Amino acid sequence: MFIPKRILTAVLGLILVGCGSEAKDLPDLGSVSGVVKIDGEPTEDVIVTFAPVSGGRSSTGITDSSxxxxxxxxxxxxxxxxxxxxxxxxxxxxxxxxxxxxxxxPPAGNVPRDYQRIEKQAEVKAGDNEIDLSYP
Structure with missing residues (x-):
């Protein structure tokens, strides 16, 4: 059975909340969006995770149908x-x-296991960041 995107997003959100961080406790953030392509095609239901090299909370998102x-x-x-x-x-x-x-x-065909092992690097800057990801 496939877990609906809204349920997965809610669960990920609860995991990310942690211990009640208030706005004043937030680190400096940049907004990040983009498109994930696998084998040249935009791919739905891909979980994207950005983990800071210097440590701290990771950020996640899930791709839509585009x-x-x-x-x-x-x-x-x-x-x-x-x-x-x-x-x-x-x-x-x-x-x-x-x-x-x-x-x-993982569902068959969504993200090949070999691509899940690929680690990419990206820099998040203040403001808006458009970071497209292509695999392989």
């Missing part, structure tokens, strides 16, 4: 920490609702 993503720092704030990031992509996950012990696995 491959477009926007990063979220937490459930209420968009963007990513300013600076260098390691960038990863992964597939949305499926699991068998009839077997709660079954592992969650």
């Amino acid at each position: 491959g477009y993503y926007e990063l979220n720092f937490n459930s209420t704030t968009s963007g990513a920490i300013i600076g260098q990031h390691n960038v990863f992509i992964s597939s949305n996950v499926e699991h068998d609702p009839n077997d709660p012990e079954a592992p969650m696995v």
